[in-house]
Amino acid sequence: MRVDPRRGASPPFRNLPPGPAAPAKPALEPRSTASYSGVRVGSVALVGAGPGDPGLITVRGLELLRRADVVVYDRLVDRRLLAEAPRARRIFAGKASSAHALPQEQINALLVRHARRGRRVVRLKGGDPFVFGRGGEEAEALARARIPFEVVPGVTSAIAAPAYAGIPLTHRGVASSFAVVTGHECASESQGRVDWARLATAVDTLVVLMGLERLPQIARELVAHGRAAATPVALVRWGSTDWQETVVGTLADIAERARRARLEPPVVTVIGDVVALRERLAWFDEQALPIGAVR
Numbered sequence: 343m344r345v346d347p348r349r350g351a352s353p354p355f356r357n358l359p360p361g362p363a364a365p366a367k368p369a370l371e372p373r374s375t376a377s378y379s380g381v382r383v384g385s386v387a388l389v390g391a392g393p394g395d396p397g398l399i400t401v402r403g404l405e406l407l408r409r410a411d412v413v414v415y416d417r418l419v420d421r422r423l424l425a426e427a428p429r430a431r432r433i434f435a436g437k438a439s440s441a442h443a444l445p446q447e448q449i450n451a452l453l454v455r456h457a458r459r460g461r462r463v464v465r466l467k468g469g470d471p472f473v474f475g476r477g478g479e480e481a482e483a484l485a486r487a488r489i490p491f492e493v494v495p496g497v498t499s500a501i502a503a504p505a506y507a508g509i510p511l512t513h514r515g516v517a518s519s520f521a522v523v524t525g526h527e528c529a530s531e532s533q534g535r536v537d538w539a540r541l542a543t544a545v546d547t548l549v550v551l552m553g554l555e556r557l558p559q560i561a562r563e564l565v566a567h568g569r570a571a572a573t574p575v576a577l578v579r580w581g582s583t584d585w586q587e588t589v590v591g592t593l594a595d596i597a598e599r600a601r602r603a604r605l606e607p608p609v610v611t612v613i614g615d616v617v618a619l620r621e622r623l624a625w626f627d628e629q630a631l632p633i634g635a636v637r
């Protein structure tokens with residue numbers, strides 16, 4: 343029986359007959375530009391830059407970056423990627439957890455303004471634009487302003503940082519589910535929306551972004567709601583870069599280990615039995631160290 347390799351593929355492929363690949367669309371063009379009331383409008387691409395290593399940007403993201411007139415970029419974006427757009431106007435929009443270079447409304451307005459002047463704008467965001475990147479809000483603002491836009495997904499740090507630390511998020515016989523959550527919101531806060539009590543035992547592997555500051559509370563909450571205190575935890579700082587550093591411990595002692603290692607953001611926290619696989623699978627660090635070790 344002939345198997346159509348595209349069966350079940352994403353919508354653009356669904357109606358294609360089996361056979362040779364479909365003719366490619368001119369890949370270099372931004373998805374569209376449009377004209378409203380006779381005024382030519384540019385376009386905006388929300389591009390995921392990947393987790394840190396500039397080699398992890400997608401082919402399409404890099405193509406659009408090289409053709410951009412304006413690049414609006416975030417703090418965690420590697421500067422070598424900006425060098426790919428030497429003629430573009432480069433605008434830092436950046437955000438650290440405590441200091442915002444530009445408020446979100448201003449970033450939205452900036453994208454709209456440059457696109458309305460007919461420019462090809464690339465909004466370059468760390469990791470994936472739609473994973474805790476506020477890319478959805480920017481897309482909404484563009485849709486409201488009727489600016490043509492496209493989204494180029496990126497390799498999120500939620501997956502890449504563990505991968506570079508030798509930690510698969512799922513593994514046969516060890517973990518068959520994972521969740522990615524923000525550590526920025528805590529159950530102890532009235533505004534908190536992450537339900538740590540339910541998450542504690544709902545999935546095998548928990549990946550927490552922006553969780554370093556509240557690591558002691560998060561670990562306490564998870565143990566209080568049924569996760570074993572001996573559950574392995576890894577903190578991966580600057581994953582995929584030359585500065586990558588990993589601290590490993592358990593829910594019982596990880597906060598203290600992070601404090602002793604003087605760890606600072608950006609950090610991805612991985613909680614679950616898969617962390618132990620690092621002892622065999624660490625490939626980016628020279629050699630994995632046993633649980634409890636710091637590199």
Ligand SMILES: C[S@@+](CC[C@H](N)C(=O)[O-])C[C@H]1O[C@@H](n2cnc3c(N)ncnc32)[C@H](O)[C@@H]1O
Binds near residue numbers: 474500550580607
């Ligand atoms: C505002 S979120 C943006 C996440 C991004 N959109 C993504 O998909 O990776 C920023 C957080 O991502 C995580 N992060 C981003 N890059 C990282 C890296 N290279 N290593 C470790 N953590 C990283 C950290 O938890 C950081 O606080």
